[in-house]
Amino acid sequence: MALLEVRELSVRFGGVVALDRVSFDVDAGQVVALIGPNGAGKTTLFNVITRVYRPSGGTVLVSGRSVQTIRSHHVIRHGLARTFQNVALFRSMTVLDNVLVGDHTQTRSGWLQASVPLPGAVAAESASRKRALEMIDFVGLGAHAERPVATLPFGFQKRVELARALVSKPRLLLLDEPAGGISHEEVDAMARLLRRVHTDLDVTMLLVEHHMAFVMGICDRVVVLDFGKKIAEGSPAEVQRNPAVIEAYLGAA
Amino acid sequence: MQEFLQLVVSGIATGGIFASLALALVLIYNAMGLVNFAQGEMAMLATFVAYSLVNRGMSFWIAFPVTLVLAFGGGIVIQRVVIKPAERAPVLTLVIITLGLATLVNGLAGFIWGYVPRSFPSPFSPDSVDLAGVFISYRDLGVIAVSGLVLLCVYLLLQHTTVGLTLRAAAHHPEASRLLGVQVSWMLALGWGLASAVGAVSGMMVAPILLLEPNMMQTIIIYAFAAAVLGGIESPLGAVVGGLIVGVTVNLAGSYIPGVGGDLQLAVGLGIIVAVLILRPNGLFGRAAVRRV
Numbered sequence: 131m132a133l134l135e136v137r138e139l140s141v142r143f144g145g146v147v148a149l150d151r152v153s154f155d156v157d158a159g160q161v162v163a164l165i166g167p168n169g170a171g172k173t174t175l176f177n178v179i180t181r182v183y184r185p186s187g188g189t190v191l192v193s194g195r196s197v198q199t200i201r202s203h204h205v206i207r208h209g210l211a212r213t214f215q216n217v218a219l220f221r222s223m224t225v226l227d228n229v230l231v232g233d234h235t236q237t238r239s240g241w242l243q244a245s246v247p248l249p250g251a252v253a254a255e256s257a258s259r260k261r262a263l264e265m266i267d268f269v270g271l272g273a274h275a276e277r278p279v280a281t282l283p284f285g286f287q288k289r290v291e292l293a294r295a296l297v298s299k300p301r302l303l304l305l306d307e308p309a310g311g312i313s314h315e316e317v318d319a320m321a322r323l324l325r326r327v328h329t330d331l332d333v334t335m336l337l338v339e340h341h342m343a344f345v346m347g348i349c350d351r352v353v354v355l356d357f358g359k360k361i362a363e364g365s366p367a368e369v370q371r372n373p374a375v376i377e378a379y380l381g382a383a
Numbered sequence: 384m385q386e387f388l389q390l391v392v393s394g395i396a397t398g399g400i401f402a403s404l405a406l407a408l409v410l411i412y413n414a415m416g417l418v419n420f421a422q423g424e425m426a427m428l429a430t431f432v433a434y435s436l437v438n439r440g441m442s443f444w445i446a447f448p449v450t451l452v453l454a455f456g457g458g459i460v461i462q463r464v465v466i467k468p469a470e471r472a473p474v475l476t477l478v479i480i481t482l483g484l485a486t487l488v489n490g491l492a493g494f495i496w497g498y499v500p501r502s503f504p505s506p507f508s509p510d511s512v513d514l515a516g517v518f519i520s521y522r523d524l525g526v527i528a529v530s531g532l533v534l535l536c537v538y539l540l541l542q543h544t545t546v547g548l549t550l551r552a553a554a555h556h557p558e559a560s561r562l563l564g565v566q567v568s569w570m571l572a573l574g575w576g577l578a579s580a581v582g583a584v585s586g587m588m589v590a591p592i593l594l595l596e597p598n599m600m601q602t603i604i605i606y607a608f609a610a611a612v613l614g615g616i617e618s619p620l621g622a623v624v625g626g627l628i629v630g631v632t633v634n635l636a637g638s639y640i641p642g643v644g645g646d647l648q649l650a651v652g653l654g655i656i657v658a659v660l661i662l663r664p665n666g667l668f669g670r671a672a673v674r675r676v
Contacts, residue, residue: 180562206564218559220552222670231552234545235564255545294563 131194133158133302133334134179138188141174141358148174150358151188156302161328161335163345163366166355167378172338173215175355176304180212181205192302206235209301213291215310215338221280225271225290228279229262232294236261265293268331269323285316289323296331303327305337309344321347346370354378388517390634396523397592398630399530400585404600404607405614405622406537407582413554413617414574415466417474421484422582423600423607425461428488429454429583430590430599431496434503443506447587451580458579462572470568492597505591526588533584534623537577541619550574602649606633609655615669624667629655 132155141149149171156162164172177183179190181202190197192208200208211232220228236258266275269289274282279290288308295303308324309317321344327333328348339345345352346366354362354369356378362369369375404426411419429450436446465484469476507525511518541547552560553570561567585607586600593599610629614621629652636651637644643651659666 182558202561203564203566205562212562214559218556220555220559222555223548223551227548230545230548231560231565232563234549251545258545298563 132156133193134336135191135194136175136179136188137191139175139178139185139190140187141171141178141183142186147358149178149185149355152355152358152360153188154353154360154363156334156336158301158334159332160350161324161337161348163349163352164336164338164355165340165342165345165352165369166361169357170355171358172355173306174358176212176306176338179304180210206298206300209299210304211295211298211300211302212304213288213295213306213308215306217284217287217291219279219287219291219294222278224276224278225266225282225293226259226262226275228290229266229294229297230258232297233258233262235298262293262297265297266290268296268326269293270319285312285320288312288320292323292327296327296333299331300333302334302336305335305339307338307340309339309341317341317344320344324348385517386638387635389519390638391631392517392519392527393523394631394634395627396526396530396630397589397634398610398627399527399534400588400603400626401606401610401630402623402626403530403533403585403588404582404603405610405626406534406619407578407585408607408611409614409617409619409622410574410578410581412611413551413619414571415477417477417481418608418611418616419578420478420481420604421488422578423604424485424488424492424597425454425458425579426582426586426603427597427600428492429457429579430503430586430595431492433583433587434496434501434590434595437504443504447506450583450587454583455576455580458576459572461579462575466575467568467572470571489597496597498596498598500594500596503587503590503595522591529588530584533581537581537619540577546573550577602652605649605656606630606652609652609659612656612659613666615666617670618666618668621666621668 134156136152136154139149139152140147152175164175166172174183178185179197181197181200192210195208197205220231263275266272269292271286271289271293274286279287282290292308309320312320324335325348328335349366352364352366352369353360354375361374361378362372364372404422407422407426408418411417411422432453433446433450436449437443461484465480466477469480505522508521511520512524541551549560549565550570550573552563553565553567554574557567585603589603590599606629607626610625611622612625613628614623614625632655633648633651637648
């Protein structure tokens with residue numbers, strides 16, 4: 131059974147068909163890219179998987195369970211985490227606090243325990259801080275843990291968001307344009323970092339990306355969408371040779 | 384000079400009252416991006432509850448925490464029953480709902496307790512203490528101590544507990560928080576409960592100074608708006624600093640500017656709102672609102 135199964139998924143906004151019966155799988159241990167021209171439906175697909183949008187038809191299964199049956203604040207407990215295209219950080223908080231929010235579901239304590247500093251809660255909190263700081267180190271921001279995220283450059287903010295998603299120990303990580311809006315050197319560093327996420331932390335990844343060299347460098351498989359339809363799927367090399375993909379990107383000759 | 388210092392100290396005391404209500408406004412503003420116009424009326428209602436408890440023979444210092452708990456619960460109920468159904472409505476709809484809520488709560492208090500002003504017992508001695516020639520009343524000191532303690536508790540809750548962290552996260556970025564496992568809707572309710580309790584403190588502190596009646600908070604809320612706007616509307620620290628500045632300014636203006644004493648003090652509060660919005664719209668601690676176009 132695949133970790134993520136997208137089955138005949140359709141999403142309509144009024145008369146606009148954003149996704150039209152799209153199906154594909156992501157197996158555990160894979161890194162899969164979702165590519166396609168602007169407006170192809172990539173982010174829409176992410177939003178269905180993470181319960182932001184409701185599908186008009188079809189299903190998304192995570193470890194065999196339909197995401198429709200999972201409440202949105204429980205999505206994380208099913209091993210699913212994501213990052214956003216324009217980073218959705220808590221801007222006034224420090225790097226550490228941002229990552230701690232990502233970790234709070236790991237500390238199983240109720241309201242009262244979480245608001246009154248009892249000994250058990252204090253121990254849980256320091257364990258939580260330790261995990262958060264380790265993850266901040268992992269993404270290479272150890273020196274900036276106490277800085278407010280708003281003061282960091284965009285490339286660093288993307289890594290904070292990555293740390294926040296990873297600290298919950300997801301099995302499947304959805305990345306919305308991890309290389310978008312950052313400089314050349316940062317793109318290479320991000321590719322190296324994601325490879326380590328894949329190998330060291332054993333996280334399966336589905337990513338949306340426009341940067342083709344980046345996609346070809348880190349992905350096992352590529353799914354291509356155009357106008358809400360899947361037009362190709364295969365290894366990076368296969369997809370690059372596919373006439374339908376070339377046409378979608380460059381227009382008919 | 385002595386008179387000046389006395390005015391400053393009593394200004395800080397009233398400032399603490401404004402700060403509590405301003406903080407309540409800021410908590411809701413951060414959670415929902417709107418000003419809760421019913422905040423003052425909710426505080427007034429809580430104060431009437433405290434009044435009833437004290438009238439039935441309960442000591443003030445037991446009635447005080449009991450009222451805070453009831454106000455907290457009441458705030459959560461209001462959020463669940465009145466606000467949540469309109470959660471996805473435009474901000475203007477929600478603003479109108481809070482205005483309606485203010486009228487409703489005001490009428491309800493009038494219906495139950497009537498409009499005759501009642502004296503509310505002060506828990507503090509009416510005496511004064513002589514600090515190097517400056518006479519400071521125990522009432523002022525008591526109000527400063529209680530407001531200070533409450534504000535400190537809120538600060539510790541927000542900044543140093545996991546609940547505070549997730550509360551801030553939910554207010555800041557609901558979508559992202561939900562996916563990180565935060566129960567955003569309950570966090571909003573918790574924010575309302577907290578705001579309601581903090582606001583109730585301002586009501587119970589101001590009632591012995593003014594007289595308790597359903598319209599009691601209607602001038603206080605103007606000062607609280609001024610304090611919140613001065614502090615930058617989304618900064619809890621700003622609300623506290625703003626409250627103290629407004630309290631002291633209004634007190635000094637009332638004594639030193641001819642003609643301002645009494646009724647025109649409110650005009651000073653309104654003047655602060657207008658001046659801040661024109662000169663420094665983000666207040667002392669606010670961030671500039673940036674919008675991508």
